[in-house]
Amino acid sequence: MQQLSYFELVGFGPNGWGLALLTATGMTLAVALCGFLMGSVVGTFVAWAKLSRSLTARSIADGYTTILRGIPDLLVIYLFYFGGSAALGAIGSLFGAEGFIGVPAFLTGALAIGIVSGAYQAEVFRGAYQVVSRGEIEAARSVGMHRWLMFRRVIAPQVLRFAIPGLGNTWQLVLKESALISVTGLVELLRQSHIAAGSTRRPFDFYLTAAVLYLLITWVSTYLFQRAETHSMRGIRRAS
């Protein structure tokens, strides 16, 4: 086999893996985005529980964030992957199905990312909520707003504004976590480069390409988050 040049290897030609790599990048983005959004929902509820007056809700939420931030993400992914298929198998056998039922890898990945990033986002939201000044909430209450209306008009916009930098950090974490989903066999960027490296015996080139693509994603998303931050802060005067 004659040695292909690097650009033939990752290009879009007949021997190129370019299209496959780009599709895989799209898959990485999709799974990271799904997980991130799921994590936002989880995080909102956990933050709410952490700020509530009930001791049970608070301790459950505290336990959740402590445990999920204390154990490796890979372990959580394994739990969902193996545990999920075991649970599905048990349910399946109730209905007379036989054998091993696999959970779709995309679902496992998005769920695991969502659960883990939910713990991080809960902390971000909690911190941002505490920055919203008491006076604004009292003012909203005094003009007769109810809880949902107050949440929608007063709390949510301000919390989001203060949470943007923290959310940016979490998004970067999620992006790097999505690389771990490759262990479940989902064909995302790292998995695809693994396959390509295996079939062409050029591992260094492909992993380097993968690293560059990841860097590109982080670079673009850093820029977007910065834009969002300046946009949301346009009405606020900084002390310095």
Added chain:
Amino acid sequence: MRMSGIRVLDAFAQAYVFVFRGSPLLVQIFLIYYGLGQFRPTLQEWGLWGFFREPYWCAVLALTLNTAAYASEIIRGGLQAVPHQQVEAARACGMSGFLLFRRIVFPIAVRQALPAYGSELILMVKATSLASIITMMEVTGIAAKLISQTFRAVEVFVVAGVIYLILNFTITRIIMAIEWWLSPHLRHPPAVKPALDAVHV
């Protein structure tokens, strides 16, 4: 290097930090473990192949490079947080160079950087689980093997999770203890024992 004020060094350090913080650790591990295998003849020539053949050393190298990038930013933050007045006061007393660094800058910077460094240590403990993917049998590797042998995901998961939690809990406690020891000026003064005082008076 970032603080040196020399532009080339600064650019190099910035690029290093950007690359190692911006790409997933798993990609870096794969790049070192599988990727460098592509240059096997060259490495054998240099006598380095024995090093890169072992998954253990590859994992250690990847983790070192990765954590160095994070730690450098933490240390830079700590150094920048040293108040300028302190340095000026020290200079006015005639300290310079190494003495200034050892007596004034270093203690203050360490105190500032310690909490962030503690969370970096915890991230590191969690990151060691990735070494299981390149066939190293540590806690997560063994857990995955046990799960696939016994199909009892939840039990194995709980045990492995508890091991990690104990590790991280211990690290947090140690860091907290060091922090307490380093910041005597922030502690409440110990309550004076009234009985003894009464005797003296």
